[in-house]
Amino acid sequence: MSLVEEVARYALKLGAEEAFAALSRARVYRAEIESDEIARVSSAVVERLSIAVIKDRRIATATVNDVDRDTAMRCAERAYRLALAVKPNENWRGLPEPKPLPAVEGLFDRRIELLGAEEVVDMAKHLLDAAREVSGKVSLVSAGVEAAVAETEVFSTAGAHGLQRTTTFGANAIAVAKEAGVVGSFSFASDASRSLDVDVEQIAQEAASKALESLRLKPAPTFKGTLLLDRDFAAEVFLSLAQAYSGYNVWSGSSPLAGKLNEQVSSELLTVVDDGTLPGGLRSSSFDGEGSPTLRKTVIERGTLRTYINNTFTARLLGMQPTGNADDLLSVAPSNTVVQAGDMSLEEMVGGVERGLFVSRFSGMIRFQDGVISGTAKQAFYVERGERKYPVGECMVSCNLYDLIRNISGLGREQWRTSYGVYTPVVRAENVTFVGKA
């Protein structure tokens, strides 16, 4: 009997009606760069057990690390004592019944498992050198390369059991350019993957090039026009949208998408899939945070809202089926958010713009509750009559999330992986307000 099964069954012996246990172990190597220097190299061993116990609809969770059999059992006892002390969750209807779990490909790469600290440092050196080669004006404020191997096992007293081994390799860089006393804006670049296919030099080059572009910024004019969202900005927008189609937010009344199933909520160009089974996906797994099988489902199909994402708890509240989106027994989270690519090249997308802004980074708020998108465009280019004119600084972008997705006028034909678990093309949208200083 595995430790998670043993601890969950022990909770039943204590008097709990249901229990769900999760044990995760990880080994991480990390090389960190600060101020153009390999600042430190580190290794970490992570080991964590959590157990949720339910008694008379009272739900309590206890977490502990440094796990052995004794600490695990004491953890269950603490959770049970807490459950006895608190108030019931009147909406609780029980743990999900077990279902067969899908086999998800591409989540473990033996090459990452075999990486040692030396190789991780070598890759950090390559990243640093690649940034230096772009220009002497560029500094890496911080950057890092990380390789992780993890194992997660879950067990529910309703019968669900899952075991998953994963690897992750990621790199990121934050660069800044300086020239004649002028300091440009931060520029970010990052990538992460389950496989050893992240190009660290490309990340450095991208961050460095964007940092250079942020020197000699011109003030932007104030106008209403077209917004071109580069992949990271688009990823932020779609992550916020995912909160709006989260079953919990729909049920609680904080999502404007409540009551809009099978209604047109966006441009017909937009199709969004939540796919927990995506091969090699950063948020892929064969089971979710309650041990239910993950699924691929189309959330928005050519502009029409087809479903919400749910765990068993929220699915029952809404009278729907769970979609394998349990973050835990009570919370919902998107898996991989896949935005279907369009048919336009970047040149075609820019070429069709009368007046607009191409924004690589957005510093601001994107609020799903009322749709407010308000913030500053970073690494942004002013576009006029189909041409990228000049990089702009201190320009505020204002629009509404739900208007933005209705006003999508084009999607790039290339789909990009982002380190947020969002896979998206470049997005073009109309009728956005820009407030500049020119």
Added chain:
Amino acid sequence: MDVDFLHKMVEEACSMGASYADIRLQELEASGISVKNGSMEEASVSRRRGVGVRVLLEGAWGFSSTEVVREEEVRRAVANALKMAKTSLGARRRKAGLAEVPIRRVSLSSKVAENPVHVDPGEKAGLVLELEKLMRSRSPAVKDTHAFYGDVLDRRVFVSSEGGEVVVEKTRVRFAAYVVASENGALSPAYEAVGGVKGFELMRGEEPYKAAESAAERAVRLLKARTPKGGLAVAVLDNKLLALIVHEAFGHCAEADLVLSGDVLTGKLGQRVASELVTIVDDPGPEHAYGWTPYDDEGVEGRKVVIVEEGILKGYMHSRETAAEMGAEPTGNARAQDYSFAPIVRMRNTYMEPGDWKPEEIIAETREGYYLKGALGGQADTNGEFMFAVQEAWRIERGELTEAYRGVAVSGSALEVLSSVDAVGRDFKIGFPGTCGKGQAAPVDGGGPHIRCRIMVGGAR
């Protein structure tokens, strides 16, 4: 785990070639209660502990952490840290060093009237349910509510090969109220939080009730509010928004590691960077502030850093490494999120000193502009450019507040905005708990008075 064993481990690291070694043993005990929409959502408790080992070998750092706190694993972590340092030996251009500091052997705890560990979880749950109910009771327009309570007991033992031994035990308590009001298809969110290095006595006072009421009332009040026309404007900022600007937009630029990477304050010591009305400080205290840091994670006693005095840049915040590199004194600003991270330069409690205006006078003497209250987060760059979401904005016309706005954001360059300050209030307030992110999470606090400045205001429909 025995402290003598930790001393033995740092000695062992040095016998294996390290010129310096430190070990941090940390134990965390936390609890949380979450109530959403009238229903007890979840209660949680957690116990975590771990060890972080840092070694300096020929000017290269190595770091290793483990959550398996057994002697053989800690010994392995020491060996790993040395191995990590060796891997980066050839990659460093500059050798890291450490500024000299007095070696301390000290043990201290935060002053807590009522230890939350000893409060019955049922009582905690009952109180959070009551606060959530209070939020819902303010108006039928309140539709989505979330009340969250959390406490943590954080015990850190620092031991160094120089003979340092610092034990700091802190208890932090925090309550957050989150509300969405809805009416005729319009939705309006609001958020308030209170907290500090305090015990459960915080929850027995008025503050959580005021926070719950304030969040609910603001969400409802702003339902019908419009968004303003954007542009550069005169604005009066309240204590809370000022706290965020001072921390995010300016404070980070005075962290010596970022100064070394070349930010907007690099090379500007002794120069004017703000209006002469502006004095900015980073403080290890006051004792109950959320970022209370009497000793940092390098065992250095915290001291107050006057960053800006009457508009002139006076100092940066330092770790021992940045102080050595810049020929400065360590300030006790090296902080690590937990045992799994090496310490880096972080702020603690950062604020602007008060001036001599009454806050109401600042508004009364503003002909045209905005009164901007509270913040919902934001971002800033090391060139001082920032963007923050504002909780609530009011139009000022001929010295009077005339119309409320929502969905407001402000942006600008910190140096330009602070240079434009022409009025600083006498109403000093600190106590805006937050979690700062800089690759690692750190509890921080901040504040200041009301001020008036020129700032870019943006809105959205």
